[in-house]
Structures are given as structure tokens and as C-alpha cells.
Amino acid sequence: MISKNTDLKARRREEILNMATPIFAERGYQRTDLQVVADRLKVGKGTLYRYFPTKRALFLAAVRRGMHCLTAYVDGAVKDLSDPLEQIAGGIRAYLEFFQTNPSLVELIIQERAEFNDRSRPTYFEHRDANMGRWKDLIRRMIAAKQVRDIPVERVSEVIGNLLYGTMFTNYFLGATKSHDMQTEDILDIVLHGILNPESGGSEAVTKRKSTKRPISSGRKIKEKMRGLSLE
Amino acid sequence: MISKNTDLKARRREEILNMATPIFAERGYQRTDLQVVADRLKVGKGTLYRYFPTKRALFLAAVRRGMHCLTAYVDGAVKDLSDPLEQIAGGIRAYLEFFQTNPSLVELIIQERAEFNDRSRPTYFEHRDANMGRWKDLIRRMIAAKQVRDIPVERVSEVIGNLLYGTMFTNYFLGATKSHDMQTEDILDIVLHGILNPESGGSEAVTKRKSTKRPISSGRKIKEKMRGLSLE
DNA sequence: CCTTGCGGACGGACTCGTCAGTCCATATAC
DNA sequence: GTATATGGACTGACGAGTCCGTCCGCAAGG
Numbered sequence: 025m026i027s028k029n030t031d032l033k034a035r036r037r038e039e040i041l042n043m044a045t046p047i048f049a050e051r052g053y054q055r056t057d058l059q060v061v062a063d064r065l066k067v068g069k070g071t072l073y074r075y076f077p078t079k080r081a082l083f084l085a086a087v088r089r090g091m092h093c094l095t096a097y098v099d100g101a102v103k104d105l106s107d108p109l110e111q112i113a114g115g116i117r118a119y120l121e122f123f124q125t126n127p128s129l130v131e132l133i134i135q136e137r138a139e140f141n142d143r144s145r146p147t148y149f150e151h152r153d154a155n156m157g158r159w160k161d162l163i164r165r166m167i168a169a170k171q172v173r174d175i176p177v178e179r180v181s182e183v184i185g186n187l188l189y190g191t192m193f194t195n196y197f198l199g200a201t202k203s204h205d206m207q208t209e210d211i212l213d214i215v216l217h218g219i220l221n222p223e224s225g226g227s228e229a230v231t232k233r234k235s236t237k238r239p240i241s242s243g244r245k246i247k248e249k250m251r252g253l254s255l256e
Numbered sequence: 257m258i259s260k261n262t263d264l265k266a267r268r269r270e271e272i273l274n275m276a277t278p279i280f281a282e283r284g285y286q287r288t289d290l291q292v293v294a295d296r297l298k299v300g301k302g303t304l305y306r307y308f309p310t311k312r313a314l315f316l317a318a319v320r321r322g323m324h325c326l327t328a329y330v331d332g333a334v335k336d337l338s339d340p341l342e343q344i345a346g347g348i349r350a351y352l353e354f355f356q357t358n359p360s361l362v363e364l365i366i367q368e369r370a371e372f373n374d375r376s377r378p379t380y381f382e383h384r385d386a387n388m389g390r391w392k393d394l395i396r397r398m399i400a401a402k403q404v405r406d407i408p409v410e411r412v413s414e415v416i417g418n419l420l421y422g423t424m425f426t427n428y429f430l431g432a433t434k435s436h437d438m439q440t441e442d443i444l445d446i447v448l449h450g451i452l453n454p455e456s457g458g459s460e461a462v463t464k465r466k467s468t469k470r471p472i473s474s475g476r477k478i479k480e481k482m483r484g485l486s487l488e
Numbered sequence: 489c490c491t492t493g494c495g496g497a498c499g500g501a502c503t504c505g506t507c508a509g510t511c512c513a514t515a516t517a518c
Numbered sequence: 519g520t521a522t523a524t525g526g527a528c529t530g531a532c533g534a535g536t537c538c539g540t541c542c543g544c545a546a547g548g
Contacts, residue, residue, distance in 0.1 A: 052370055054286040057507060059526090068525030070510080079508065131373070137429070138284055138370030141363070146429055173453045179442045180451055182426075183419065190422025194414075197369070197378055210411045218450035219412055221405045289533060291500090300499030302536080311534065 037075050037085070040065065045086045049128035053083055053135045080140070084147070087136050090129040091151040097122045098155075108166050113212055115159070116188065120204040123192045130196040156181055184215060269307050269317070272297065277318045281360035285315055285367045312372070316379070319368050322361040323383040329354045330387075340398050345444055347391070348420065352436040355424045362428040388413055416447060 044061050058079055062069040076082035101118035105111045123130055133148050160181050166172040172180070191211070200207070276293050290311055294301040308314035333350035337343045355362055365380050395412050398404040404412070423443070432439070 052373065071524055073509065134366065134370050138366050141284065149429060170453050172451050175445065175451070179446065183443060183446045186422035186426050187415065187419040188422065189426060190418035194418050194421060197381060211415060213407065214411065214415045214447065216450045216452045218448045219404050219407065220448045221402050222454065303498055
């Protein structure tokens with residue numbers, strides 16, 4: 025009996041989140057009137073407050089739910105792939121694909137950052153950190169297998185993570201023009217092989233720099249030149 | 257006489273933007289009360305409205321101003337570099353450096369997206385597009401010089417652009433742990449050389465895929481598996 | 489050199505709309 | 519009949535934008 029009620033309550037919460045998510049996404053957090061959410065659900069505003077203590081809690085629950093869906097989606101896409109490289113490719117593709125079919129979540133992520141800059145770290149990064157470990161392990165194994173160069177794992181995971189993060193936003197803001205398949209290819213091409221021409225005589229001088237401690241360091245003097253541009 | 261007045265007005269606008277920028281950044285757009293801005297300037301709220309017709313206009317002026325500073329900073333840092341590769345490195349470093357010393361602008365960029373999702377494209381991308389052309393030219397020249405592989409210019413500029421965008425946000429949200437010099441190195445290492453081990457026998461099978469039309473395409477069946485996860 | 493009058497810049501009290509969250513009268517279930 | 523869920527009117531806070539009385543700098547006139 026209790027479980028049934030609890031179950032019912034959980035289902036109701038889901039329904040509310042389902043309705044609230046696109047409204048939050050469309051109007052933004054501040055400009056969303058919970059009365060509107062209630063009306064669309066054909067429910068009184070008071071009822072909403074029985075399920076979520078504050079507007080903020082309701083909103084954050086929606087974000088958390090969205091991030092869970094993302095994780096589940098990517099995990100599911102990667103699960104059955106054995107080849108490490110295919111796992112990476114599949115993960116990237118699933119990530120971009122998910123956000124393309126669920127633009128609401130992008131908006132929610134933005135709204136969260138905009139409204140709750142008091143939170144220690146955004147929900148996105150909490151989930152990101154929770155899942156990053158598995159990807160790092162994968163890369164470590166690839167390095168051990170000599171498939172990937174011997175570079176710090178952090179460097180690889182960070183660069184790829186940031187690249188995906190940026191790509192996801194750009195796709196949303198500018199409207200993705202390519203399919204995620206082609207986009208995945210583009211990303212992989214550069215991340216896997218780099219942009220330098222390996223056969224170029226000219227690039228050798230450049231490539232050699234890589235071995236020095238501070239490869240390309242003409243930035244010190246630039247810094248001196250650029251004073252007085254500060255914003256605040 | 258007229259020009260002196262106009263000048264004065266312009267200087268006053270600058271002062272207002274100077275004061276408003278950190279307040280918008282700290283409290284967010286919606287939660288910023290223009291009365292507070294006025295108070296800090298020791299000025300009446302009415303005076304603010306003499307210089308900017310609406311809160312929105314004041315805010316957007318602050319964003320535009322910030323993006324101009326960024327552009328000027330990066331341009332200045334790159335101007336005197338002749339080697340194309342150093343130009344890229346210098347540009348990346350300057351970009352990250354600027355946002356690290358001007359976190360307010362990051363916040364303003366987020367706030368703009370969060371509040372004005374009606375705008376066709378965010379100020380950031382307007383400026384980005386305006387400046388991207390010169391970078392594309394640079395890459396084209398590098399390809400012609402065989403310094404860079406013969407891949408679509410768009411692919412290079414997009415991937416690097418998105419990577420920087422994502423890195424900038426991540427630095428801000430998580431608090432950059434590394435210096436931008438080291439970060440620039442990390443980014444360049446991967447973007448220039450890729451992560452694959454060029455000497456690996458195992459990676460050859462993988463590298464070969466690159467030449468096929470659709471390199472790694474196990475994504476079709478995944479898509480079928482993942483139904484019912486949609487957010488909305 | 490002082491006085492008076494004028495035009496534009498300024499301040500900040502005020503208005504008005506908007507919501508988050510509450511609370512109690514009512515409906516429904518048992 | 520009691521207990522619990524529900525609706526939606528209501529309250530209180532907040533803040534954008536307005537509006538009018540005031541102040542200041544300057545010019546002409548005494």
C-alpha cells in the first residue's frame with residue numbers, strides 16, 4: 025500500500041517533470057510561471073508544491089533527470105561495442121545525437137548555470153565527472169596497447185570532453201547543419217590524426233618542437249603589450 | 257561643442273557599462289536591480305535610462321563591449337607573429353588568457369543566452385563568425401604549404417573553435433587548474449598530432465579506416481535500441 | 489561683479505504588473 | 519465520518535520604467 029502510493033507519487037513527479045521541462049526550456053527559468061505548468065497539467069499550483077518544495081527544486085530535478093537520460097543513452101550505445109576505438113566513436117556519436125534530439129536539455133543546462141551560479145558545480149559537471157573515469161580507463165588501456173601515444177590520460181579526456189561540450193552548445197545555438205555521423209567523423213579525424221601533415225618536410229621543424237619542454241612560447245612578450253584592456 | 261557633449265555622453269556610457277558589467281556578472285541579468293547599479297554610480301535610476309533606453313539594451317551593450325575587448329586582445333597578440341603555427345598557438349593562448357582574466361565576460365555570455373533566447377544568434381557567435389575568416393585563410397595557406405594535411409578548412413576551424421569554446425566554459429565553471437600556457441600546449445599537442453600512435457602496428461588497421469567513406473559506422477543499430485528515452 | 493532667468497541634466501519616489509509560495513474551503517476516497 | 523488530496527484565490531515582495539520637482543551652469547541684463 026505504501027509502496028503503491030510511493031509509486032504513484034513517483035509517477036506523478038515524472039509527469040510534472042515531463043511537462044515542466046519544455047516550458048522551462050522555452051521560457052527560461054525566471055520567466056516561467058509555475059501557474060502555467062499547473063494549468064497545462066490541469067492541476068492547481070498548490071498541487072505542484074506537494075510534489076516539489078520550491079520552484080528551484082522542481083527545476084533542478086528536471087535537469088538531473090535529463091542528465092540521467094543522457095548517461096543512460098550513451099552507456100547503452102557503447103555497451104555492446106568491443107573495439108575501444110569504436111567505443112569512443114560510438115560514445116561521441118551518441119552524445120551529439122542525444123542533444124540533437126533533446127534540445128531542451130541544452131537549454132536547461134544553460135538556465136541552471138545562469139540562475140544558480142551559487143551552486144558549487146553545475147549538474148552537468150557532476151555527471152561528467154562521475155562518468156569520466158570509465159573513459160579514462162579505456163584510454164589507459166589503449167595507451168598500454170600502443171594504440172594511442174603515450175601522453176597523459178587527463179590531457180586526452182579533457183580535450184575531448186571540452187570539445188564535445190563546445191560542439192554541443194554550438195550545435196544548439198547555430199542549429200547543427202551536419203548530421204551527427206558526419207560531425208563525429210570530423211571530430212575523430214582531427215582528434216585521432218591531428219591536423220599536421222606527417223609527410224611534410226616543412227612540418228618537421230615544427231614537429232620537433234613537440235619534444236622541447238615549452239614548445240611554442242612567444243606568449244610572454246605578448247602579455248606585456250596588452251595592458252589596459254581589462255573589462256572591470 | 258557638440259562633439260564635446262557627445263564625447264562626454266560616450267564616456268558616461270562607458271562608466272555605466274564598467275560598473276554594470278561586474279554586477280550583471282555576479283547577480284545574473286534578472287536578479288540585477290538597476291537601482292543597485294545606479295546607487296554604486298551614485299546616480300539616480302532615471303539617469304541610467306537617459307543613457308540606455310532599457311535594461312536589456314544596457315546589458316547587451318556590456319556584452320558587445322566585452323566581445324570587442326576579446327577580439328582586440330587576440331588580434332593584438334597575433335599581429336606580430338609571422339610563423340603560422342605560432343599564430344595559432346598565440347591566438348589560442350590569448351583567447352584562454354583573456355577569459356581567465358575577464359571571467360565577467362563568460363558570465364555575461366551565459367546570461368545573454370539564458371535570457372534572450374529570442375535573439376537570432378548570440379553576440380559571441382556574431383563576433384566569432386566575423387573573425388573566423390582570417391583563421392580559415394591562415395589554415396588554407398598552411399595546407400597549400402603542405403604544413404597541414406589536405407582536409408576541409410571548415411573541419412579544422414570548427415573543431416578548434418568548438419574546442420576553445422568548451423574549454424573556456426569549463427575553465428570558468430570548474431576553475432582552471434592549469435596555466436593557460438600549459439593548457440595551450442595540451443590542446444595543441446592533440447590538435448596538431450592527434451592521439452593515435454603513428455608507430456603502432458595495431459593502429460594501422462584503424463588508420464586505414466580513415467580512407468574509407470564512412471570510417472566507423474556502428475551507430476545505426478544503436479539508434480534502434482534506444483527508444484523511449486526522450487525527454488519531452 | 490552680482491542678480492535673475494532659463495534650459496537641460498538629474499534624483500528618487502511612485503506606479504503597476506508579475507509571480508513564488510500559502511492557506512483554507514472543497515472534493516474524493518475509504 | 520474522518521482523513522487526505524486538491525484547487526485556486528490571495529498575499530507580499532520585488533523591480534522595471536516613469537515622471538515631476540529640483541538643481542546646476544551659463545548668459546544676459548542691471
